[in-house]
Amino acid sequence: KMAPGIGGFGGLFPLGDSYLVASTDGVGTKLKLAFETRNHETIGIDLVAMSVNDIVTSGAKPLFFLDYFATSNLDVDLAEKVIKGIVNGCQQSDCVLLGGETAEMPDFYAKGEYDLSGFAVGIVKKESLIDGKNIKRGDVLIGFPSSGVHSNGFSLVRRVLSQSGSSLSDKLPGHNTEQITLGEALMAPTVIYVKQVLDIVSKGGVKGIAHITGGGFTDNIPRVFPPGLGANIFTNSWDVPSLFKWLQEAGKIDDAEMRRTFNMGIGLVAVVSPVASERILGEHGTVCRIGEVVEGEGVKFI
């Protein structure tokens, strides 16, 4: 049996007049930074975010979450910190932490290290499924701000850190509101978009939603478009946060690689009708109009 929804952001399973929508993900090598900064309190938020943000792209409400925590020798204090973050993430997503597995696997992980994976299930009425198929030329791309690099691109982040000789305790250059360190900026927990997205979806006009993960705009936005349609992105329509500017300069990374690795300050993109876009931009101060749907394929940065 093949899954009907495989290849989207979440897998779809038909159940009566609804779909169950499921997603699984980890937090990748962001974990290495958690180990180095000894910040284990928020990595669980990242874990929940990665799966529930996938699910909500279908318009589905997350129902429950399960986690898998694997380590060589269980450190109960450390595990509690991680679980606390997971509980926080579930609260932000209004979903139940239904279970989990703590696996003690000697000789698998380095001392003090662990891996995490998460699994979320949501539900959406079939008639309310958001799948991008009604997207038309002239529809508007609404961008939702990210809190930083979220949980993707950390292999590149670590290369930049090591090549530039920077320390996680160095101050982030160009950050104008308050002085924070590179470590703090990089560990900022992934935004959970569930409540905001479900609110917007409930008012109509939302046709497609892309969770901006590994692959950035370049790979993730086209996943929601019907054949023959693409997007123009207005690169001056939002401020790229200073963390990305630092990464680009310190790592001597070109624009194309930046855009297909990082979210560049926009963690989720909704494709909506022009009418809905006016309403959403009026009601939600933090989102912005970052592009439009055009004929063609792929994403063009203008």
Add this chain to the structure above:
Amino acid sequence: KMAPGIGGFGGLFPLGDSYLVASTDGVGTKLKLAFETRNHETIGIDLVAMSVNDIVTSGAKPLFFLDYFATSNLDVDLAEKVIKGIVNGCQQSDCVLLGGETAEMPDFYAKGEYDLSGFAVGIVKKESLIDGKNIKRGDVLIGFPSSGVHSNGFSLVRRVLSQSGSSLSDKLPGHNTEQITLGEALMAPTVIYVKQVLDIVSKGGVKGIAHITGGGFTDNIPRVFPPGLGANIFTNSWDVPSLFKWLQEAGKIDDAEMRRTFNMGIGLVAVVSPVASERILGEHGTVCRIGEVVEGEGVKFI
């Protein structure tokens, strides 16, 4: 929010007139034996088995499964072998492989090694939920044969191997049907009980089901009993397979530790009414009557 069903074999989420039942698990250090024997074809069956056998203890039919595969540097050939086992496990469980995540995490895993976790979701009508609460004194314990140690107790298995100086290519002593190696016996894939259990459940009289994982009979059987009830296990009612006899002798392990680590040849136990037990024993040649429900607490081996 706390989950209603947490602590059982699967978490329960109420949905209309049904419960969604979810479980997550890995295969633990059985993976180390997969690495050593280079047998990656069946570990995916183990992965699916661990979760779906949990779910079916509620009488739930598995709907779908997702896997998480993490490794330092992706070896596509190896990953394909693993996924093939997962697909096989899903077929045996009659459930859909709805998605998965392949995580490449440099510096997390040793060369050629990987970790796996799996997530399964099933469904059962509320009125058909099996939760042990109707279990009465005099009910019968039906044992379903295992294929070996399944996916638990491998830390102890590895200790026995190393302390006894045995090699995975040594023949298993006392195995009477055909000559197999220790490696083959230990890597035998976990039995997936889904179809057999759902068939038996559909005919009525099944009150509780225990999946015999880490903790063996000692820890897993009491999980399904109401307060004040326990079980007598008739230790002579089935033949303990030669693999367990070898482990006990080679590792100088006492009975109590064997019984709270390994399944001893019985991978799943159903608690059924005496009437249902007659029918089940008549229809299913491979199962046997291994015990009965008595007043008291815990499991007594007689």
